[in-house]
Amino acid sequence: MLSLIAYTNTLSAAPGETIAVKVGSYGARTYRADLRRIIQGDRHPDAPGYKDEAIALDLGGERVARHQAIRAGSYVQIADRGNVLAELSSFTLAVPVLPTLIGDTERTIFHLTGIGLELLIDAEGRACAKLGDARLTLAAPLAVKQWILLILSFDKGELCLSALTRESEVIAAGKTSAALSRNAPVAVMIAARAPGENHFDGKIDSPVLFSRALEPLEAVARLALPQNLSRLPDLVVFWDFSRSIDGTEVIDASPHQLHGRTAQCPARAMTGWRWAGQCQDWRQIPELYSAIHFHADDMTDAEWQTDFEVTLPKSLKSGLYAIRLVPDGDEAQAYHCVFAVRPPRATASGNTVCFLLPTVSYLAYANHRLGLDVPGTEVGMGRLVEIDRHHAFLQEHPELGFSFYEVHGDGSGVFHSSRNRPVVDLQPGIKGFLGGLGSNVWQLTADTHITGWLEHQGVAYDVITDEDLHRDGLALLRQYNVVLTGTHPEYHSLQMLDALQGFVDRGGRLMYLGGNGFYWRISFSDAHPGVIECRRSEAGIRPWEPGQGQFHHAFTGEYGGLWRRNGRPSTELAGLIMSSQGFDLSEPYELGEAASDSRADFIFDGIDRTLGRKFGAFGLSGGGAAGMEIDRADFALGTPRNALILGSSKKHTDIYLMTPEDMLDPTPDMSGTQNDTIRADLVYFEKEGGGAVFSVGSIAWAGAMAWNKYENEVARMTWNVLRRFDKRN
Amino acid sequence: MARYQITADDVPFAREFMADPFGYRSPGLQRVLNVMRGLGPQGKYVILCTEPYRRWQLARLPARRGEAIEAVEGVNYDDLGTAERDVFLRRWRDLGGPELPLELLTMRR
Numbered sequence: 019m020l021s022l023i024a025y026t027n028t029l030s031a032a033p034g035e036t037i038a039v040k041v042g043s044y045g046a047r048t049y050r051a052d053l054r055r056i057i058q059g060d061r062h063p064d065a066p067g068y069k070d071e072a073i074a075l076d077l078g079g080e081r082v083a084r085h086q087a088i089r090a091g092s093y094v095q096i097a098d099r100g101n102v103l104a105e106l107s108s109f110t111l112a113v114p115v116l117p118t119l120i121g122d123t124e125r126t127i128f129h130l131t132g133i134g135l136e137l138l139i140d141a142e143g144r145a146c147a148k149l150g151d152a153r154l155t156l157a158a159p160l161a162v163k164q165w166i167l168l169i170l171s172f173d174k175g176e177l178c179l180s181a182l183t184r185e186s187e188v189i190a191a192g193k194t195s196a197a198l199s200r201n202a203p204v205a206v207m208i209a210a211r212a213p214g215e216n217h218f219d220g221k222i223d224s225p226v227l228f229s230r231a232l233e234p235l236e237a238v239a240r241l242a243l244p245q246n247l248s249r250l251p252d253l254v255v256f257w258d259f260s261r262s263i264d265g266t267e268v269i270d271a272s273p274h275q276l277h278g279r280t281a282q283c284p285a286r287a288m289t290g291w292r293w294a295g296q297c298q299d300w301r302q303i304p305e306l307y308s309a310i311h312f313h314a315d316d317m318t319d320a321e322w323q324t325d326f327e328v329t330l331p332k333s334l335k336s337g338l339y340a341i342r343l344v345p346d347g348d349e350a351q352a353y354h355c356v357f358a359v360r361p362p363r364a365t366a367s368g369n370t371v372c373f374l375l376p377t378v379s380y381l382a383y384a385n386h387r388l389g390l391d392v393p394g395t396e397v398g399m400g401r402l403v404e405i406d407r408h409h410a411f412l413q414e415h416p417e418l419g420f421s422f423y424e425v426h427g428d429g430s431g432v433f434h435s436s437r438n439r440p441v442v443d444l445q446p447g448i449k450g451f452l453g454g455l456g457s458n459v460w461q462l463t464a465d466t467h468i469t470g471w472l473e474h475q476g477v478a479y480d481v482i483t484d485e486d487l488h489r490d491g492l493a494l495l496r497q498y499n500v501v502l503t504g505t506h507p508e509y510h511s512l513q514m515l516d517a518l519q520g521f522v523d524r525g526g527r528l529m530y531l532g533g534n535g536f537y538w539r540i541s542f543s544d545a546h547p548g549v550i551e552c553r554r555s556e557a558g559i560r561p562w563e564p565g566q567g568q569f570h571h572a573f574t575g576e577y578g579g580l581w582r583r584n585g586r587p588s589t590e591l592a593g594l595i596m597s598s599q600g601f602d603l604s605e606p607y608e609l610g611e612a613a614s615d616s617r618a619d620f621i622f623d624g625i626d627r628t629l630g631r632k633f634g635a636f637g638l639s640g641g642g643a644a645g646m647e648i649d650r651a652d653f654a655l656g657t658p659r660n661a662l663i664l665g666s667s668k669k670h671t672d673i674y675l676m677t678p679e680d681m682l683d684p685t686p687d688m689s690g691t692q693n694d695t696i697r698a699d700l701v702y703f704e705k706e707g708g709g710a711v712f713s714v715g716s717i718a719w720a721g722a723m724a725w726n727k728y729e730n731e732v733a734r735m736t737w738n739v740l741r742r743f744d745k746r747n
Numbered sequence: 748m749a750r751y752q753i754t755a756d757d758v759p760f761a762r763e764f765m766a767d768p769f770g771y772r773s774p775g776l777q778r779v780l781n782v783m784r785g786l787g788p789q790g791k792y793v794i795l796c797t798e799p800y801r802r803w804q805l806a807r808l809p810a811r812r813g814e815a816i817e818a819v820e821g822v823n824y825d826d827l828g829t830a831e832r833d834v835f836l837r838r839w840r841d842l843g844g845p846e847l848p849l850e851l852l853t854m855r856r
Binding site (some may be wrong): 061062063127286388389390391392393394396397402403404405406407410413414427449455585602603671674691741 | 763768772774777781784786790791794795799800803806808812814815830834
């Protein structure tokens with residue numbers, strides 16, 4: 019277990035900039051911090067050895083570790099102004115809801131604090147209203163995943179609650195005596211009683227509040243014409259969730275303008291109670307996207323206090339770094355806050371080689387629980403799930419929030435991931451679930467096979483992050499001859515793809531040293547710093563679907579899903595496209611005729627290129643250079659015609675299956691021992707203007723590079739390519 | 748979700764697994780493993796890394812997020828192959844598989 023966890027306010031900083039460190043104790047009493055440069059993070063006995071480097075920088079002495087809580091759960095908060103809410107003497111609240119999880123606990127839909135008015139679903143799943151000491155509960159429990167209109171009114175000491183179907187049928191109603199009194203400042207909470215308390219799971223559609231008691235059908239008639247609501251003299255507020263969908267604002271469309279804000283990133287651009295398939299894109303008819311889907315386990319900002327700040331020396335070279343926190347003097351229990359030191363912003367570093375740290379993909383997998391939540395993970399691994407101390411911690415602390423690989427407690431997909439919280443699997447040296455027989459490392463630690471190799475070769479290189487690339491675009495890449503990817507750069511924004519494509523189109527050289535890259539679309543948003551959105555539409559290997567009509571991102575309106583279905587297949591950039599995955603064994607490539615093409619001479623310098631020879635039959639990730647997630651060249655899907663297919667893996671275990679986007683008509687021959695499309699291709703192609711791309715199409719490649727302390731033919735080939743790519747002619 | 752039931756016809760596949768718990772599988776063994784490995788999450792066997800890459804302990808997953816993983820006291824492994832064989836035999840028994848020949852049971856370690 020982890021006795022201390024932490025995060026920083028950024029995953030990338032330039033020399034001279036300051037990083038804020040936020041630390042939370044989970045048993046640790048004290049800790050000391052130091053700055054380390056991370057070189058090689060795989061601790062497997064056959065790996066080249068864990069290696070980091072202490073940076074001489076005083077981060078202060080021993081500090082007391084304090085607990086900082088995490089309060090998961092999204093909500094909307096609205097402050098009263100001008101006593102609009104505080105002076106209500108009678109009212110009607112009308113709110114359509116679609117609960118997705120009921121039972122176990124009370125789940126608050128609407129809470130008017132200071133007055134003690136609350137509309138909720140009780141632990142038995144029944145709609146319930148509270149006002150002061152009065153409590154009114156409808157007899158019949160609500161059904162999950164069905165819209166219901168709740169109408170709560172109060173006048174002259176009588177509290178009435180009704181539940182109606184979308185067809186305006188009253189299915190339950192009740193009334194009781196109650197008194198309205200104000201005892202504290204008035205504010206509104208939607209979808210929670212208070213932050214971290216009694217959160218609601220499900221959709222809530224644009225609550226409306228009137229200043230007098232209405233009969234249920236009278237309220238229904240008003241809701242049928244939302245565009246007219248603002249002209250009604252007795253309208254108090256109309257929180258129109260279909261406005262400002264891309265931001266955190268919640269707009270009150272009434273003249274009172276009691277606007278509010280969302281917290282913890284509930285899902286917006288969600289179909290409301292009037293949606294019945296009329297459109298698929300919220301930007302076309304936003305009024306139909308009038309719902310917000312809240313989750314009790316949404317978590318995009320831990321909101322921790324800063325414990326200390328670190329100003330990076332101006333002379334610090336670019337690289338992969340961590341602020342290491344050693345609890346109670348025990349280095350074996352150290353927690354690492356990983357970040358990149360990017361090159362200086364105003365001046366070129368002079369380096370011509372750049373490692374693109376795939377931080378967006380790290381966030382996509384942040385705190386992922388595949389081996390904990392998903393029984394089938396073991397089937398895909400082909401062996402037992404290994405649990406290290408960070409996994410055990412994750413299991414007991416779901417409040418840390420999820421990755422794109424989880425579903426919420428109500429079974430709906432996780433659309434958002436964030437760096438504004440501890441990401442306990444973003445540390446060197448930890449175990450993965452999917453890393454294959456051998457090291458079983460994933461993402462960051464697997465990527466240190468590449469940084470370790472760069473150090474071993476004595477390469478001067480910069481490290482930039484995906485977020486840097488998204489923000490700065492091609493301008494950030496102009497100084498480089500070569501960009502190297504990580505092992506699994508799966509998630510990209512349009513801006514990131516444009517920058518990389520622009521780089522190779524203008525003479526840059528790309529070394530794609532991974533598998534299943536450039537697969538899913540994500541969006542950033544200035545309204546949600548540090549958060550990314552992903553909606554897994556239509557196809558792709560995915561643990562959930564976004565729901566009908568909800569395939570467009572709320573952040574940007576972009577159509578979510580595979581880049582392959584968005585006109586930007588990875589073949590255009592990298593020459594390869596995702597073909598299959600399996601997390602047990604990896605295989606060698608068998609060299610093809612193109613390996614003897616004169617254009618590939620430099621690639622095979624010092625390497626036997628006999629036709630059919632097995633190349634890379636070793637490695638830390640499954641025992642071969644081709645495996646885990648693998649890509650193939652596919653000319654029909656956009657692989658450049660001049661691409662040389664230097665080698666291909668020729669078989670994989672039957673854990674490797676065809677992807678859903680390829681498996682249009684399932685037949686029982688779509689597994690690794692039977693189907694030729696299930697292969698990794700090793701590809702090289704040149705671009706007009708001097709650009710070039712070398713793509714390995716395999717997550718396991720870097721694990722082979724690190725085999726035998728980087729002394730092997732896979733590392734040799736990688737070096738041949740890097741050495742050539744770094745020469746401009 | 749699994750439909751397949753382990754029967755006496757699967758004993759050869761148990762033999763195949765015990766001989767080599769990693770690697771390529773016959774279709775029959777893969778089918779048996781799919782049933783076994785798809786179990787859970789509640790009570791699912793996992794292994795805790797007690798010493799990285801050197802020592803593991805058998806454990807079982809809880810039913811819900813937030814609950815602790817339960818270590819099985821006294822069941823430790825010094826290599827992954829031993830862990831795989833042991834858990835295979837436990838699951839074989841749990842799933843009502845027929846008695847296995849003694850030589851397979853003694854291959855546990």
